[in-house]
Amino acid sequence: MVTYAQLWRADPVSWRSAGAAWARLAVDVGRRAAELGAVAGRVADGWRGAAGSAAGGHVRALRAPLDAARLAFVETDQVLSGFASALTRARGMLASAVAAAAPAHVEIDRTGYATPDVSVTGIDRVAALRAADRVGTGIVAALRAATDADRDTAAHLDRLASAAAAGWPTTPPRRRPPLGAPPSAVREWWAGLTSSERRWLLVHEPLLIGRLDGVPVAARDRANRALLAVWRADLVRERAEAVRTAMPRHAAVSASLRLVGLMSGIDAVSARLAAETGERAYLMSLVPGGDGRLVLALGDPDSADNVLAYVPGMTADLSAVRDDLSRTEAMSARAATVDPAQRTSTVLWLDYDAPSHLGEAMFAARAHDAGPTLHRFAEGLRATHCGAPAHQTVLGLSYGSLTVGTTAASNGGLAADDLIFVGSPGVGVDHASALGLPATHVWSSTAANDPIAYLAPGWREPFNRLGAELADPFGPDLRPHPNEDLWFGRNPSHPAFGAQVFTGDPGGHSGYWRTNNDALTDIARIALGPEHQSHVE
Known part of the structure; x- marks a missing residue:
């Protein structure tokens, strides 16, 4: 068992840094392999003889082992970063127990034994003994959490080493679930494959595996990370082509700006994937077409106690993803502060x-169109989660709240234990009871000076009021209270x-995630489940 002294001296940052070093190696190998493929292609194109064909074949034969090794490096990062997060939680639990000792006249013998001796001082020995029992229980829980993480990490690394020694990919059966298949069916298919068959799919079919709800999040992360450089290179080539073509200048400029925005978004995602602070990021999906789409988790949802999914609203796209990444980060950090013992993935x-x-x-229309995809995503989180189900919360901001509301009210519903609406223009229904959950698990917040609260039904009044609000948030042109009926139904922050x-x-409209805003703490409390929800204000 991990000892008190060992946990007290533990350095989670060093484990996270070690994982990040493996991740950087994976990126470097991928980049060099792509360069090698490009050089081999030029050789084969420039020489049509047997030597050119042989050179191309040689590169193709060696590329698969390189890709398999790169995936193993990413998996090593996942394991080591996961252990760093587990140590951080265990140390937080230990620190909480120790901090509670002194005010309760409890002394801890920090000699380094597995479970240190706890004694009491002070006049009220009965109260002190009770406190000592709580402190001792907290210390034991922290040491047990660290011990479990140590054992699980060692076992995972042993399995990874054994797989490498046994040889990597094995071609799987031909059947593949299509995109859009029920996550439960995808999970069953994935579970029926061997480890080497799964590795083959990650090497040869990452585009499919990375998008399939029902495939474990860690596997999707490995698949999608392998494609990031490819997606960015494709955008660079597409932009160069747009500049070269004879399309009208304004169209070329528009296309170029869109592609530059998408490249900027991929760069922001890549930077967060490489970060060595905060919860490790898992790339669940990225689509570089159109305005760009992204699903990114901070912390592995499959092993979390709580999962909080954030659905942004108007103007959200890949090119403007930095703000939404910052909000996701803020919720992750606040949940860890409110309860460091729980694993929360945002x-x-x-x-x-x-x-x-x-x-x-x-x-x-766009909210309704998103419904099947959001439904499938939430079902996928349920299907791939390990152990007892996580407490699952879905939060929608602005137009995103309409997306969440219409999905929850649809025939398929939304797999969530709690719903949160923030700065909502209405959620498509007029009462919380229509959302498939008890009203006690539907939450809403609208700031007093959020213009969204004054968007009454109609074609002109909402925008007139919006302009007045922006000019003077508390001016006489506005009603003193938010409207009961908004653009998409009854205001979810109205008592009715x-x-x-x-x-x-x-x-x-954008201040809910500011560090000093109590709304951010309340969002974290809701996501952490019933024992914290009683403190929501």
Whole structure:
């Protein structure tokens, strides 16, 4: 068992750094392999003889082992970074227990034994003994968590080493589940494959595996990371082609700006994937076409106690992803602060075509179109989760709240234990009871100076009020209270809707995630489950 002294001296940062070093090696190998393939292609194109064909064949034969090794490097990063997170949680549990000792007149003998001796001082020995029991229980729980993580990490690394020694990929059966297949069926298919067959699919069919809800998140992350450089290179080539073509200048400029935006988004995602602070990022999906789509988790949802999925609203796309990544990061950090003992994964779900401007946001079509994909995503999280089900929360911001609401109210529903609406223009229903959950598990917050609360039904009034709000948030042109009926139905923050309303500091439409906003803490409490929800204000 991990000892008190060992856990107290543990350095999770060094484990995270070790994992990041393996991840960098994977990126370097992938880049060099791509360069080798390009050189071999030029050789084969420039020489049509037997030597050129042989050179191309030689590169192709060696590329698969390189790709398999690269995937193993990413998996090593996953394991070591996961252990770093587990150590961080265990140390947080230990620190909480130790911090509670002194005020309760409890002394801890820090001699380094597996479970240190706990004694009491002070006059009220009965109260002190009770406190000592709580402190001792907390210390034991922290040491047990560290011990379990140590054992699981060692076992995973042993399996990875054994797989490498036994040879890597084996061609799997021909059957593949199509995109859009039920996650439960995908999970059953994946479970029926051997480890070497799964590795073959990750090497040879990463585009399919990376998008399949029902494939474990760690496997999807390995598949999608392998494609990042390819996607970016494709965008570079597409931009060069747009500049060279004879299309009208304005069209070429527009296409070039869109592609540059997508490249910028991929760069932001790549930077977060390489980060050595915060929870490790898992790339669940990325689509570089159109305005770009992204699903990225901070912390592995498959092993988390809680999963909080965030659905952004109007103007959200891959080119503008930095703000949404920052909000996801803020929720992850706040949940860890509120309860460091629980594993909470926060997921940015931008896997739909969000409205780009107000003209598109006036209609619910995009929210309805997103419903089947959001439903399948949430079902996939349930299907791949290990152990007891996680407490699953889905949060929608602005137009994203309509996307969440229409999905939850649809025939398929939404696999969630709690729903949170933030800065909502309406969620498509007029009462919380229509969302497939008890009203006590539907939450809403709208800041007093959020313009969204004044968007009454109609074609002109919402925009007149929006302009007045932006000019003077508390001016006489506005009603003193938010509207009961908004653009897409009853205001979910109005008492008549029946949701649980929490408030924060006035921060406008984008201030809910500011560090000093109590709304951010309440979001974390809701995501952490019933024992914390009683403290929501």
